[in-house]
Amino acid sequence: MYHKTGCEGFQCEDQTLGADLAGVRDEQTVVDRLVAWLRQRSLFVLAYGTGCGAIEIRPLMTSRYDAERFGIIGAATPRQADVLVISGYLAIKTLKRVIRSYEQMQEPKYVIALGSCTINGGMYWDSYNTVKQVDHYLPVDLFVNGCMPRPEALIEGFVALQKRIADGEKGGWLRYRENLDWYKANQRRVLGANMLPDDTSAWLQVGGQA
Amino acid sequence: MRALIDVPLMLLVTYTMGFFMYGFYRQFMARIQNRRGPPIWQNLYDNLKFFSKSETLSHGPMFFLGPMIMMAGAVTTVLFIPMLKDTAWLQGFSASGNLILVMFLMVVGPLGNALAVGASGNPFGVMGVTRGLTRLMGLEVPFFLGLALIMVQYETVSISAIMAAQPTLAEWTLVTNPLIFLVVLLPFIASLNASPFDVVGAPVEVYSGPRVEFGGRLLGILMTQNMMLSMAKYVLVVALFMGGASNLLELFVKVFVLFMLTASISAVFPRLRTEQAVDFFWRIPLGLGVVAVILTLWI
Amino acid sequence: MRLFLRVLSLMVVVTPAVTWFAWDGALVWPLFGGATLSFDVTPLASFFLLLLAMGAPLAALPMLRKEEPDWQLALFALLVLGMQGLLLAQDLVGFFIGWEIMTWSSWLLIVRSPRTDAGTAASYILFNLSAAFLLLAGLLGVYSLTGSFAIQALVDLTLAQGLVLVLLFGAAFLIKIGTLPLHLWIPRSYDQAPEPVTVVLSALVSKMGVYGLLLMLILFPEMPGRWFGDWLNGPLSGYGLAWIGVITSIVATFKAIAQDDMKRLLAYSSIGQLGYVTTAIGVGGALGISGALYHALVHTLVSLLLFISFAGIIAQTGQRRFNDLGELIYRMPISFFGVLIGIIALAGMPPLPGFASKFLIFVALIEAQWILLFAAVILSSAAAFLYCYKLIYAPFLGQANSPEARVAREAPWPYLIPQIILMGMLVGLGMFPGMGTALADPVLAALGLAPLDGPSLGTLATPYGGYDGVTLMLVFGIAFALVTALFYMLRGQLRRAGSRQDLSFAGEVPTPDQPLHYGAGMGRELRRIPLIGWILARSSSGFFSGLAERVERLAEHSSRLYPSQPWRWVQSFVVVFAVLLTWGLVRGGGL
Structure with a gap:
């Protein structure tokens, strides 16, 4: 089902950060560029506080680190959100909810995964009920490593994401569309009978256009 | 012919004032909380970002039409409030309306929204709408009591006539009858859905209430109408209490002063529960209103 | 035989329309001795006949x-003959x-219903x-x-004579209107009467009480002015009546919110709406009376529309509790629009005529300077x-919260045709609010008040200012069309949610069997507000x-005067x- 091609997950960081987007930029019209700039300037965050990472979101949003100056502000429901922050290890039980929330977000949408646990399982690497690589189940745009990463690191991650959005990079949601079968197969493998219904993702298969 | 210029101009003015004021509000709150805060344009960016979202989810025809009704209600409200006095410009259709009509027009939009929220089938949204209607029931009593006192004082229900009756500072309602302003101020803040009466759309308590299912461009519409309707309410209160304005700059300054006042109140008080808010309105502002009635009419 | 009965009944039912159009001259019917029964169409009667x-x-x-059933x-x-x-x-x-x-x-209509119990x-x-x-x-x-x-006008009454007569007549008509605390019979009988009968009770029969109250203005012309004088700018004799009306409408409104049965809710709402009418009659004056007539007109149309729509729902689903319905918008779209128009008019929102009548009542209260009453009306509104x-x-x-609600079909045509006509009438009246005052003006003239001549049918004009229904409707309509068009011009895709559970x-x-409907819960938290909880x-x-x-x-006390010994x-x-x-x-x- 799954064949490893090239890099995977966190290994791709160098590649994605170093990718030459000059070609993409040339294809953009003025409106596209304006839209891309607006999108990066206003990011509504759905912070999914799955693990210890949730504790890092508070200082990030409040006076000490003040993410609002970058236009980053919390959203209450997935419908309003642009960025899903998965802050820490994902138990299999939580994975279902995270996938549901992600699919309910409106495109364009981005995922930031926080901490070592989302990259390779971290200290839960041999746990029976924790997923190791979040990248297998959801298209992560950006990993912020550390255990836990400090708010400064998170801000750096956000700024990197903003730069990529401004450059016109499409983001993981397109990858999710194109490889939906692969993602769904991976999800089904860990969720089994507990798999979530496809009412939020079926429209992607019938070829919804962005 | 004048309407062709007037209408877009009035909408533009309210929209511009809306994002500037709310941008400023976020700055102001940030400074109070000892942080830098977003740029003053942030609300414009947010709004345009939502308009440029490539996916928008709808729960059926009524869900889609609700925000449209809400926007149309906001536009109509803006156009029925005269912005300036002593001039033929920026009057909109205010000659065909009056104060009571405008107050009821402000409810038409929320009705559309309530229908859309109901059509989505999300219980959190309906919970929020019910809270909103409950709060409306609480705030309208003292609010209208104050407005009725103004209408009795000037013996008219026309906003333009009330504005024209306050040419100088000494004749502002704020000066001639400050008690009415005190009666109206807190319900006014609540009608703007501002803290401390913002339990309706509380993100944590009711999962952002009526907005729970709206995303993408529909949310953009809701943000736009919220900014425009809020500014329409400020313009109305400026017209009723602060003598209106003769030019746009004066209008902007007066709205800004009023905005600072309400923002300062919003910034320091914690959120009230729905029933606390209603009970509060029926005790303090309504009690003040009864005192005002006794003082101005009975004695 | 059955057909004959129906055709005959139907002919009787349209007689009020015939009378309204074709009546000329009075009819005198000698009864016995010198007593006669005389019939004629006065301006006031003409309004209610309409x-x-x-x-x-x-x-x-x-x-x-x-x-x-035929009966x-x-x-x-x-019943129609009686009212006529x-x-x-x-x-x-x-x-x-x-x-x-x-x-x-x-009463016969109610008592023959299988749902009616003896108490009702x-x-x-x-x-x-x-x-x-x-x-x-x-x-x-x-x-x-x-x-x-x-x-005819009773003049030269002493105050005591006048008061006794006013109390007798007033109590009779207030019972019919259902003023607090004389409303006790209304919720039960509206609820248990057959659905088509409830329509009549709320829309038409209750208006006869309003007619009676207005008739008292003709019988006792001195009541508003001479007796007791004025309170602020209005008649003191009406002040009490106005408060009775407002308290009725406030209490009935809160009771209505707490109901979980559709017809009971509508019954309480009907009591509340007629409370406004009572208030407006209490204020009196050209604005007050015209507001009362206008509101009676609007309430007739609205309660016809709402009760017929809900009769359709009950006929199609067999459910009458809010908790057992839901999601009928896709299955009964015409009824949905009927109820939508109905509630917009009921709530008094512009541009529908419910606002016009409430506007008149508000302005009448402002003219009388009865501001506390104004605030109370706003509370119930x-x-x-x-x-x-x-x-x-x-x-x-x-x-959808019950199996019936999941499979319901649109109501049959006998329910839909009146709904469509009534929607048209309400929208038309909303666009031309001057029509209502034009209908009320002859009554005002007959009562010796100055009519509210509007410049055109599209305008509702009062001495304090007015509004233009046509402009309002056009601005709203054009704004709505433009906003919708602009929305479609934005880039991007609008898609329908995959299922009703995509929330x-x-x-x-x-899951589908999870109770997500908020029908019964609505208004439950209101009890936590002290005043409402108390009510x-x-x-x-x-x-x-x-x-x-x-x-x-008391009887026990007075029975002590009658001890067991008969000689005492x-x-x-x-x-x-x-x-x-x-x-x-x-x-x-x-x-």
């Missing part, structure tokens, strides 16, 4: 269905006869008969004072938004049982008789 002429045929349509339509025709006689009567005898026909035929039937006839007896006492009083039964939302949300929106639900996936914890049946208890206790009883009788006799002799008047 309501009857519009309402009766529309209300008859659902009764024409095969499922409805219903026949009794309804009798009541309106046309020029003397109190004819009025009383019409009133009695109305009372008994409506008893309370209906008890209250309505007491209204009739009060009326009888009043008309005999009028006869003893003037020697005539004619409905704003609280009405809550039950209006419940009316549209619980049956039509949200999630933001904190990441959770709700809802009480009921007027409590008032009446308290009254009964007090009367019993005789003794006290003799003593009282002797005292009275002495008193009469001392006054020197003889016996």
Whole structure:
């Protein structure tokens, strides 16, 4: 089902950060560029506080680190959100909810995964009920490593994401569309009978256009 | 012919004032909380970002039409409030309306929204709408009591006539009858859905209430109408209490002063529960209103 | 035979319309001796005859269905005749006869329903008969004072005479309107009557009480002005009535919010709406009376529309509780629009005519400077938004909450045709709010008040300012069309949710059998507000049982005067008789 091609997950960081987007930029019209700039300037965050990472979101949003100056502000429901922050290890039980929330977000949408646990399982690497690589189940745009990463690191991650959005990079949601079968197969493998219904993702298969 | 210029101009003015004021509000709150805060344009960016979202989810025809009704209600409200006095410009259709009509027009939009929220089938949204209607029931009593006192004082229900009756500072309602302003101020803040009466759309308590299912461009519409309707309410209160304005700059300054006042109140008080808010309105502002009635009419 | 009965009944039902269009000249019918019954169309009667002429045929349509029994339509025709006689009567005898026909035929309509229990039937006839007896006492009083039964201005009454007559007539009509605490019979009978009958009771029969109250202005022309003088700018004699009306509407509105049965909610809302009318009559003056007439007109149209729509829902689903419906918008779209228009008019939102009538009442209160009353009217008006939302949300929106609601079909045509006509009438009246005042103006002239001549039918004009319905409707419509068009010009895709369970639900996936409908929960938290909790914890049946208890206790006390020995009883009788006799002799008047 799954064949490893090239890099995977966190290994791709160098590649994605170093990718030459000059070609993409040339294809953009003025409106596209304006839209891309607006999108990066206003990011509504759905912070999914799955693990210890949730504790890092508070200082990030409040006076000490003040993410609002970058236009980053919390959203209450997935419908309003642009960025899903998965802050820490994902138990299999939580994975279902995270996938549901992600699919309910409106495109364009981005995922930031926080901490070592989302990259390779971290200290839960041999746990029976924790997923190791979040990248297998959801298209992560950006990993912020550390255990836990400090708010400064998170801000750096956000700024990197903003730069990529401004450059016109499409983001993981397109990858999710194109490889939906692969993602769904991976999800089904860990969720089994507990798999979530496809009412939020079926429209992607019938070829919804962005 | 004048309407062709007037209408877009009035909408533009309210929209511009809306994002500037709310941008400023976020700055102001940030400074109070000892942080830098977003740029003053942030609300414009947010709004345009939502308009440029490539996916928008709808729960059926009524869900889609609700925000449209809400926007149309906001536009109509803006156009029925005269912005300036002593001039033929920026009057909109205010000659065909009056104060009571405008107050009821402000409810038409929320009705559309309530229908859309109901059509989505999300219980959190309906919970929020019910809270909103409950709060409306609480705030309208003292609010209208104050407005009725103004209408009795000037013996008219026309906003333009009330504005024209306050040419100088000494004749502002704020000066001639400050008690009415005190009666109206807190319900006014609540009608703007501002803290401390913002339990309706509380993100944590009711999962952002009526907005729970709206995303993408529909949310953009809701943000736009919220900014425009809020500014329409400020313009109305400026017209009723602060003598209106003769030019746009004066209008902007007066709205800004009023905005600072309400923002300062919003910034320091914690959120009230729905029933606390209603009970509060029926005790303090309504009690003040009864005192005002006794003082101005009975004695 | 059956067809003949139906055709005959139907012909009777359209007679009010014929009378309204074709009546000319008075009709005098000699009764016995010198007494006559005379009939004519006065301006006031003409206004209410118009309501009857519009309402009766529309209300008859659902009764024409095969499922409805024959006696219903026949009794309804009798009811219409009674109301028509009541309106046309020029003397109190004819009025009383019409009133009695109305009372008994409506009671028969209610009592023959299988859902009606004995208590409801008893309370209906008890209250309505007491209204009739009060009326009888009043008309005999009028006869003893003037020697005539004619409905005419009674001048030169002493204050005591006037007060007694006003109280007798007023109580009779307030029972019919259902003013607190005399409303006890309304929620039960509206709820248990057959659905097409409830339409008639709320839309037409209750208006006869309003007609009676306005008739009192003709009978007692000195009441507003001379008696007691003014309070601020309005008549003091109306101030009490206005407060009675407002308190009725506030309490009825809160009670309505707390109901979980559709028809009971509508019954309480009907009581509340007529409370506004009572208030407006209390304020009096050109604005007040015109507001009362306008609101009576709007309430007739709205309650016809809402009760017929809900009759359709009940007929199609068999469910009458808010909690058992939901999501009917896709299955009953025309009924949805009917209820939508109905609640917008009921809530008094512009641009529909509910706003026009409320506007007149507001302006009348401002003119009278009765600001506390104004605030109280606003309270009930704003609280009405809550039950209006419940009316549209619980049956039509949200999630289907019973098997019947999942498979329901659109209501049959006898329900839909009146709905469509009524929607058209309401929208038309909203666009041309001057039509209502134009209808009310002759009545104002007949009452000796200055008419509110509007410059055009599209404008509602008052001395304090007005508004233009056509402009309002056009601005709103164009804004709506432009906004929708602009929305489609934005880039991107609009897609329909994959299922009804695709909800933001904190990441959770709700299942179809999870109760997501908020129908019954709505308004439950209102009880936590002290004032509302206090009101809802009480009921007027409590008032009446308290009254009964007090009367019993009083009887117990007075029975001490009658101890078990009969001779003591005789003794006290003799003593009282002797005292009275002495008193009469001392006054020197003889016996």
